[in-house]
Each structure stands twice: as structure tokens, then as C-alpha cells.
Amino acid sequence: xxxxxxxxxxxxxxxxxxxxxxxxxxxxxxxxxxxxxxxxxxxxxxxxxxxxxxxxxxxxxxxxxxxxxxxxxxxxxxxxxxxxxxxxxxxxxxxxxxxxxxxxxxxxxxxxxxxxxxxxxxxxxxxxxxxxxxxxxxxxxxxxxxxxxxxxxxxxxxxxxxxxxxxxxxxxxxxxxxxxxxxxxxxxxxxxxxxxxxxxxxxxxxxxxxxxxxxxxxxxxxxxxxxxxxxxxxxxxxxxxxxxxxxxxxxxxxxxxxxxxxxxxxxxxxxxxxxxxxxxxxxxxxxxxxxxxxxxxxxxxxxxxxxxxxxxxxxxxxxxxxxxxxxxxxxxxxxxxxxxxxxxxxxxxxx
Numbered sequence: 001x002x003x004x005x006x007x008x009x010x011x012x013x014x015x016x017x018x019x020x021x022x023x024x025x026x027x028x029x030x031x032x033x034x035x036x037x038x039x040x041x042x043x044x045x046x047x048x049x050x051x052x053x054x055x056x057x058x059x060x061x062x063x064x065x066x067x068x069x070x071x072x073x074x075x076x077x078x079x080x081x082x083x084x085x086x087x088x089x090x091x092x093x094x095x096x097x098x099x100x101x102x103x104x105x106x107x108x109x110x111x112x113x114x115x116x117x118x119x120x121x122x123x124x125x126x127x128x129x130x131x132x133x134x135x136x137x138x139x140x141x142x143x144x145x146x147x148x149x150x151x152x153x154x155x156x157x158x159x160x161x162x163x164x165x166x167x168x169x170x171x172x173x174x175x176x177x178x179x180x181x182x183x184x185x186x187x188x189x190x191x192x193x194x195x196x197x198x199x200x201x202x203x204x205x206x207x208x209x210x211x212x213x214x215x216x217x218x219x220x221x222x223x224x225x226x227x228x229x230x231x232x233x234x235x236x237x238x239x240x241x242x243x244x245x246x247x248x249x250x251x252x253x254x255x256x257x258x259x260x261x262x263x264x265x266x267x268x269x270x271x272x273x274x275x276x277x278x279x280x281x282x283x284x285x286x287x288x289x290x291x292x293x294x295x296x297x298x299x300x301x302x303x304x305x306x307x308x309x310x311x312x313x314x315x316x317x318x319x320x321x322x323x324x325x326x327x328x329x330x331x332x333x334x335x336x337x338x339x340x341x342x343x344x345x346x347x348x349x350x351x
Contacts, residue, residue: 004021006021006167007020007170009130017036018066020032023048024047026204027204028072034234035063038278041059041060041292045059048199052240054141057102057137057277061103061133061165065126069123074119078119079123091163096319098243100144102277110129140333141169141333144177145172145329147183151238151336152181152182152238155182155235156188157177157198157233158238159190159193160191160206161193161202161222161252162206163209165210174331175238175240176206176209177273178271178331179238182268185316190216191217192217193210193217234268238331239252240252241274241275244278244330249289250330251291256325259322260326271328271330274332286322289320292318294317327340330345
């Protein structure tokens with residue numbers, strides 16, 4: 001698949017660094033970044049050099065280690081003050097992906113529980129926790145693939161949106177983990193990948209990952225998805241999620257809501273694959289999910305080429321919300337949630 005994991009730690013706690021694949025230059029160029037400052041970690045998350053809710057969580061956890069290395073020679077109170085600053089700072093990078101806040105909160109709780117340690121020992125403990133988050137993510141991806149496989153077992157074609165593979169996680173991905181599992185069983189499985197406007201994550205990343213794994217893929221424009229369904233080319237739609245409310249409403253890359261409506265209209269199962277860490281049970285429904293608004297230039301000057309009149313106003317939400325009523329099942333590392341109801345979500349997540 002990739003030459004290295006999308007997110008990795010190199011070295012020890014005191015002198016090591018976060019290593020990323022720069023996803024903004026794929027598929028034309030393969031570039032690895034070594035990040036040694038919390039500011040560059042923040043920028044990498046904000047600018048989508050690393051993206052996908054699970055990968056963002058892992059990167060943020062390692063970002064906490066990067067950001068506190070400079071305080072390791074100070075007093076314990078100075079280290080804690082720096083840690084709190086780093087945690088709050090990284091939390092401002094992207095508002096929608098709940099894994100970011102989940103990972104940062106986990107790192108905060110780890111530090112609180114080990115408050116009696118010296119700065120260097122606490123830094124080592126933080127790195128251990130970040131590594132655990134990465135390893136758990138790998139295991140989560142494999143479990144999602146296993147649980148989701150029966151849902152795609154009889155499909156000859158499947159449609160997916162944005163990127164949910166190894167570039168978006170520490171392992172095989174979420175929705176793509178299910179597709180990879182199904183493709184191993186059925187090598188002729190045809191994947192239709194939306195290009196995913198405006199930043200083309202489906203074209204640049206998903207198509208690249210599928211081709212690396214020799215899974216048959218046809219790239220389509222976002223606006224073609226309804227016709228692909230009408231022609232009965234696909235028997236399922238499977239996507240990821242960046243935040244899932246207690247009732248099952250699922251926020252994902254812009255265009256997902258439309259796909260859920262189209263799938264329902266064509267009586268095609270619509271699946272959402274995501275780890276339990278993506279669920280935000282503190283919010284009742286999708287209306288309470290904050291939706292990130294991104295720069296106009298992503299639409300008017302995408303990839304450096306002007307495609308709209310000078311001064312044209314835009315509306316550029318990065319995410320939308322597929323309502324629970326349009327979702328056939330939620331696929332998690334703990335099992336498949338079907339039907340998608342608040343009580344069933346709670347039952348599976350607490351299992």
C-alpha cells in the first residue's frame with residue numbers, strides 16, 4: 001500500500017519526531033514530513049497534510065509529545081503548563097473530527113493520572129499512550145473489516161466517498177478496510193470512487209490506495225453517483241465518519257448527505273464505518289455537530305488554477321450530516337449497529 005504508515009513516531013520521547021505522509025501532494029508526488037514542532041503538527045492537521053478522523057487523532061496524540069519536549073528540562077509545574085497549552089492549541093486545528101478531541105482528552109487524562117512523575121518520565125508516559133492509541137487504531141481497522149465483510153460479501157459493485165483507507169488511519173482504514181476484506185474474498189469486486197470535490201480526496205487518495213492494492217476502481221465525478229445507482233452498478237454505498245451523534249446522525253465529508261438520500265431513493269444499503277471513538281454521545285443529534293467552514297480558494301482556485309470569476313462568493317462547508325434514518329448500519333470495531341437507533345448504539349458501544 002504505502003511506503004510507511006500515514007502516521008508514525010520515529011525515535012524516543014525526548015528527541016523523536018512525528019512522521020507523516022503529506023497527503024496534499026499525492027498522487028503526483030510522495031513526500032514524507034518529519035515534524036519536530038507543535039506548530040507544524042497543527043498546520044499539518046489544519047491544511048489536511050494528515051486527514052481522516054482516526055489519523056488526526058493519532059497525529060494529535062504524537063503532537064502532544066512533540067509539543068512538550070521543549071519543557072522536559074523545566075520544573076513539573078512548567079511542564080504541566082506547557083502540556084495544557086499544547087492540548088488547547090492542538091484542539092483549535094479542526095472542529096468537526098471528534099477523534100481529535102478524544103485523543104487529546106485521553107492524553108490529558110493520562111498526564112493527570114501520572115502527575116507525580118518527573119517531566120522526563122511523564123513525557124515517556126505520554127509517548128507510551130500515543131503509541132497505544134496508534135496500535136489500538138490498527139486493531140480497530142482490522143476489526144471493522146471483519147465485522148463489515150458480511151455486508152459486502154454478495155456485492156459485485158460498491159460506491160465510496162472521500163478517503164477512508166490507510167491514509168486516513170493507522171491501519172487498513174474504516175470503510176476501505178471493509179472493501180479490502182471484501183476484495184480479498186471477491187477479487188472482481190468493482191469499486192466506484194467519487195472524486196470528492198473540492199479537494200479530490202477520492203481521486204487523489206482513494207483511487208491511489210485501491211490501485212496500490214490492485215482492487216478494481218472506477219473514478220467518477222460526485223454528480224455521477226445517482227446515475228451509477230440508477231444503472232444498478234452498485235449494490236451498496238459505504239463511507240466513513242468524522243463524528244457520530246448519539247442517535248446515529250453521521251458527519252462526514254461534504255457530499256455524504258446527498259449519497260445517503262440517493263441510496264435510500266434507490267433502495268441501496270448505505271453503510272457508515274467508524275471506530276467507537278468517532279461517536280460523540282454528548283450530543284443528541286446531527287444538528288449539534290459543528291461544521292467546519294473552509295476557505296473560498298478551495299473552490300475558486302483549487303490546486304492553483306482559477307476556475308471561477310474573480311471575487312465570486314462561495315459557501316464551502318467541509319462536512320455534512322447523513323441522518324440516521326438514511327443509514328442501514330453503522331460498522332464499528334465492536335460490531336455492526338443495526339438498526340441505527342440510540343438504544344442500539346448504546347448497547348453495542350457498551351458491549
